[in-house]
Amino acid sequence: MRKYLRPKLLVIDEVGYCPFGREEANLFFQLVSTRYEHGSIILTSNKSFAEWGELLTN
Structure with a gap:
């Protein structure tokens, strides 16, 4: 997990592919919550935000 915390900017491409x-x-939730206030994240996706519930399950 440390290697994902080091950069000032983490780009995660194609969430929802x-x-x-x-x-x-x-694990994705842990990554995002651990990076909170430590660095920026850019997410790209071909899904609308309303569809993310289907991607991430409950």
Whole structure:
């Protein structure tokens, strides 16, 4: 996880290209919440924000 915390800017491309399973969604949440207030994140996706619930499961 440290290598994802080091850069001042983390670019995550094509969120939603493949749906996340429960474990992947949990790891993604951990990454975003850990980087909070430590560095910026840019996310790109071909899905609208309303469709993200389907991608990340509950």
